[in-house]
Each structure stands twice: as structure tokens, then as C-alpha cells.
Amino acid sequence: MYHIGIDLxxxxxAAGVVDHQHKLICKASVPTSLPRSSQSLADGILELTRNMLEDNQIELSQIDGLGIGIPGTVNQSAGMIEYANNFGFDNVxxxxxLQQRFPFPIVAENDAKAAAWAEYLVGAGSGCHSMVAVTLGTGVGGGIILNGKLWDGCNSAAGEIGHMVVERGGRLCTCGRRGCLEAxxxxAALVRSAREAAGQNPDSLLGKLCGGDLLKLNGKAVFQAVKEEDPTAKAVMESFIRYLAEGIANLINILQPEILCIGGGLSGAGDxxxxxxxxxxxxxxxxxNSKVNTRIVLAELGNDAGIIGAAGLWLL
Ligand SMILES: [Zn+2]
Structure with missing residues (x-):
């Protein structure tokens, strides 16, 4: 028997078929094509899943459940997506x-938490009891696993690591507060800082890499300019690391997880x-000074974490 994981x-x-050892058997994806109604989105997920099963000659009867990761606040017990900005979902x-469209049970979780769960099951946190995942993507997401359980909080909204304030009164965040780690x-924040710095220092390597068009600056250019010892890029990166370190030290000091796992697009920068x-x-x-301390490591599953974690929600 298999589980289906959906990373919305x-x-x-993205959809995948995952076996009970959390091994990804096959996967497929289609564009989300937003804006789109919730009914049409549910139809799209059904179609993608059907096609994937057909292409890989897997019968519906071989599937015993579907898990889905959604970028928003998911209240599993109420069956609701309480809030998902990208999709315009407000208590949907x-x-x-989804349950009306599939013959097996459906579970849902926030996408960053699902990806963290996958890293805990078979990635960077495999074999440990506690792990915090910090996902550095367009935003900053995460997931907290304590004693083998994904921590959900009293309202399913726990684990919003990106909205921990690291600079009181600082940059305005999308959540309405100022100075959040995500900002x-x-x-997105790294690129914003790089553009500001390149604008002020047009003769720096960082300034030259974008050929005078600040909008062309991306995270890759910053890492490249740092490698080439550009002082402007180095200052941007030092500031980025300092804020990230503040947030991570806060998490470690409060929770003392065995593993602190860094994932998301920026973790591709590696060492x-x-x-x-x-x-x-x-x-x-x-x-x-303790003999045992949290190990800070990189995530291991890349983009597949979302699918594997969603399929693995059945173990929660
Ligand atoms: Zn925030």
C-alpha cells in the first residue's frame, strides 16, 4: 500500500506516491495557474493524481490515504484552511x-511543517527525537518536532519561525509586525538588502553584476560577489547571517533540539x-559549555521534502 503526498x-x-518506508515511488507536477477557485483547485489536484497513478500503473485500491501540504494555516480537525494568502483562502x-473527490482519507498540514516532518522522518533529522527546521525561501518558514511529534500549538498555527522579531521597530513584515526574521x-530580504547596498555603491562588484539594473540582482549574485571578496556584498551577507543567527540562537536556547536543520532555496548555498x-x-x-549541543545542519531532501512529508502526515 502507498500514500499520496501533495505539495500545493x-x-x-506537485504530487507523489510514497511507500510506507517514506520512499518516493513516482512524482508529477502541474502549474497551479492562480488565480483559481478552491473547487477548481481541488479538481486540479484530482486530475494530477489520477494521471500520475495511471502513468505509473498504480491502482486507486493500492492507496490508503492522501496528505497535502498547503502554504497557510491549516486546521485539520475542522477541515479548514483558515488562511492562505496566495490562494485568497479565508476559512475555506x-x-x-478534497475528501468529496477521493475514496480514501485526506489529511492536511502547513507546507513548511510537512517539509520539516519529512526531514525528521528520513532526512537531516532521521533517528533523533527533536528537531527544528528553518526554511529559507521567499519567506522564512519552519517546523518544530518535539519528542517525535510535530508541534501544532493550540490552534494549528505553531512553528511560524519567520515571525519572531529580531529587530524591534525594524523592517515592516508581511504579517504587520516590524522586525520579523522573515524581513x-x-x-526576498537578502535580495532587498543587496539592491539597497548596490544602489548606494554602484561601483562595487555587486553593483556591476546587475549591470545598472538593480532588479536583476538575485541571491546567487550576492553569494558570487561574496566569493570574490566584494566588500559591499560581504557586508550584506554579514548582516543577513547576523539576523539569521539571532533567530536560530533564540530557537536553540528555548528548545535545545538535537538538530537545527536549514532548508529552502537559500540552503543551496551550502557551506x-x-x-x-x-x-x-x-x-x-x-x-x-555543555558537552551536548544542537547540531546545525543542512536539509537533505530538497524539493521532495514537501511531498514526502505530506504523505508521512499519516504517522502523526
Ligand atoms: Zn512577520
Missing amino acids: GGTNI PFIGM YASA SLLLPLREAVRPMIYSK
Whole structure:
């Protein structure tokens, strides 16, 4: 028997068939094509799933459940998506809509939490009891696993790591507060900082890399300019790492997880992000003299984490 995992994103809907050892058997994806009604989106998920099963000669009777990760606040017990900005969802009974279309049970969770769950099951946190995942994408998401359980909070909204304030009165965040980690340590924030710095220093390598068009600057250019020792890019990166380190040190000091896992698009920078980050976090750890401390590592599952984690929601 298999589970189906769906990773519902703003750009693509990805689906996969996952076995009970969390191994991805096959996957497929289609564009999300927003804006779109919730009913049409549910139809799209059904069609994608049907086609994937057909293409891989898997029968519906071999599936015993479907899990879906959604970028929003998911209230599984009420069957509601309480809020999903990308989709314009405001208390939409989306889980019920899916349930009407499929002959097996449906579970749903926030997408970042589903991806964290996958890393815990078979990725960077495999074999440990506690893990915090920090996902550095367009925003900053995450998931908290304590004693083998994904921590949901009293209202399913726990784990919003990106909305921890690291600079009181700082940059305005999409959530309405100022100075959130997301406003300083997301991919979007890094690009914003790089554009500001390049605008002020047009003769720097960072300024030259965009050929005078600040909108062309992306995260990759920043890492490249840092590699080439550009002082402007280095200052941008140092500030980015400092804010990220503040947030991560807060998480470690409160929760002391065995593993702190860094994922999302920016984690593709590998050691050039991980090594200075570890260096910056270490002095801020309250228990730094303890023999056992949290290990900061990179996520291992890449884009498949969303599918594997959603399919693995059945273990919660
Ligand atoms: Zn915020």
C-alpha cells in the first residue's frame, strides 16, 4: 500500500506516491495557474493524481490515504484552511472539498511543517527525537518536532519561525509586525538588502553584476560577489547571517533540539551559508559549555521534502 503526498505551491502543484518506508515511488507536477477557485483547485489536484497513478500503473485500491501540504494555516480537525494568502483562502473547507473527490482519507498540514516532518522522518533529522527546521525561501518558514511529534500549538498555527522579531521597530513584515526574521533572513530580504547596498555603491562588484539594473540582482549574485571578496556584498551577507543567527540562537536556547536543520532555496548555498552561520550562532548559545549541543545542519531532501512529508502526515 502507498500514500499520496501533495505539495500545493503558489507556482506548482506537485504530487507523489510514497511507500510506507517514506520512499518516493513516482512524482508529477502541474502549474497551479492562480488565480483559481478552491473547487477548481481541488479538481486540479484530482486530475494530477489520477494521471500520475495511471502513468505509473498504480491502482486507486493500492492507496490508503492522501496528505497535502498547503502554504497557510491549516486546521485539520475542522477541515479548514483558515488562511492562505496566495490562494485568497479565508476559512475555506478545502479538506472536505478534497475528501468529496477521493475514496480514501485526506489529511492536511502547513507546507513548511510537512517539509520539516519529512526531514525528521528520513532526512537531516532521521533517528533523533527533536528537531527544528528553518526554511529559507521567499519567506522564512519552519517546523518544530518535539519528542517525535510535530508541534501544532493550540490552534494549528505553531512553528511560524519567520515571525519572531529580531529587530524591534525594524523592517515592516508581511504579517504587520516590524522586525520579523522573515524581513531580514528570507531570500526576498537578502535580495532587498543587496539592491539597497548596490544602489548606494554602484561601483562595487555587486553593483556591476546587475549591470545598472538593480532588479536583476538575485541571491546567487550576492553569494558570487561574496566569493570574490566584494566588500559591499560581504557586508550584506554579514548582516543577513547576523539576523539569521539571532533567530536560530533564540530557537536553540528555548528548545535545545538535537538538530537545527536549514532548508529552502537559500540552503543551496551550502557551506558558504552554513559555516559562517554556525560561527555566528555559537557565542549566542546559552549552554555553549555543555558537552551536548544542537547540531546545525543542512536539509537533505530538497524539493521532495514537501511531498514526502505530506504523505508521512499519516504517522502523526
Ligand atoms: Zn512577520
